[in-house]
Amino acid sequence: MTLTGNLLIGQRAITGTQAAIHAINPATDTPLDPLYAGASAEQVTQACTLAWAAFDAYRETTLEQRAHFLETIAEQIEALGDTLIDRANAETGLPKARLLGERGRTCAQLRTFARVVRAGEWLDVRVDNALPERQPLPRPDLRQRQVALGPVAVFGASNFPLAFSVAGGDSASALAAGCPVVVKAHGAHPGTSELVGQAVARAVKQCGLPEGVFSLLYGAGREVGIALVSDPRIKAVGFTGSRSGGLALCQVAQARPEPIPVYAEMSSINPVFLFDAALQARGEDVAQGFVASLTQGAGQFCTNPGLVIARQGPALQRFIDAASVQVRQAPAQTMLTPGIASAYKAGVGALAGNANAQAAASGLPQQGPNQCQAQLYVTQAEAFLADPALQAEVFGAASLVVACDSDEQVRQVAEHLEGQLTATLHLDDGDLDQARTLLATLERKAGRILVNGWPTGVEVCDAMVHGGPFPATSDARGTSVGTAAILRFLRPVCYQDFPDALLPPALQHANPLQLRRLLDGQREA
């Protein structure tokens, strides 16, 4: 479990030949050993070639073999013990308690996908038996199942060094679908990535799978990511990061001779709507919950509540006052990277320099490098509607309250929003009619709509949607969190008039996998 700085190309640990990066401890601004040399174009090709060579064998592993593999990855990650938590803490500045929770989530996620794989529902088997006597034409025997798309390029996310990086949600769902994975580690936590990468590589070996099922690459600058997305053997991309990065990779994917889907999760300000009755009855409590959500993890969550919308009046003022008291007591926190800290500073600077945004409160003064000082700003709906800059994501613990003149203006602001991961409603019984008038708009805008809660803290389960219209994601039809994430990496194939002996087991007449099929229009029990 020592760090080597090597790429993992299948089972081989190889030193990169391009410019090297090292992690930086954001709490001290000091570099951490070892150096991670970037992959060359040839090394990217090697990883993709191995992934392609592994694809047909891996996608036809039995449900049990694949589920066992996912569980073995979880066991290998747990076996890394404190080494993993200590390194992730040094590389990200995230507290150890948070990282322990994130490791738990990562392993639970892998085990959840193991359950999904075993159950086989994702194969979505549909059988239309032949109707040889049908007039005027007989119907052939038609059978459909889902198959894996092919090798997937996964970009590790800076803000989830475990749960959305090397063996995180994108990798787990792609591997569950039967897709080999080539990960580009995020430059903010290469050591954490290497440790987890070694764990995955050990699981590949232990399970006797083809080595190309998993590779891990590093790269300083854009070349590795672009080469990976451009490689003809890569058939889909999973990404979490900036809007500019996600869009750049979408363009690369679209410009290929064979364009491929990019599932990029990019930018969301997660509006929170506060309705009158709720504000009047419990505005101070709502303010407390809001600031806790806003400042959690220095606001570095894609679901951070960056926008609050309500009708102006004494109740909203009491909410702003109570939230300001909480914000002023919020300690500064270390951000993930110097780049993210300076982007936050720039975003807050833009708000401070905007004549239409009034500063309501700032968190406790900063100490040390890369600190996030919480910020609360207030604007009027008219200004918000007129100025697109007020809708820009400020990644960190900053939020903007939009005060509206009327219910109609609340609706206009909702309609004006870009696509979002979440929209939150705080309401009491007396607010239901007004909330109902917003729902159609919010369904068009967001992937998850929640009532009387906070959007941070995304449950990994069957019903979760962590997605949404652009720019929240590049493809609103999917989710990157929860078991439905597997669907992004599958496509349907129909088998017509196949002899039973040639059919894959999932489609054979005797249904040896005991799947709940859609059989001649009826779902089997």
Ligand code: NAP
């Ligand atoms: P990022 O800059 O988008 O980088 C993410 C990954 O994509 C890195 O591996 C990066 O490679 C690669 N990449 C970025 N642009 C690329 C391009 N044009 N071509 C090829 N590869 C590219 O995201 P970040 O470093 O995590 O954070 C920067 C900002 O992203 C934050 O300040 C925040 O605004 C946003 N962010 C949003 C979320 C969210 O969930 N909404 C999460 C994290 C970050 P290199 O590092 O080698 O360039």
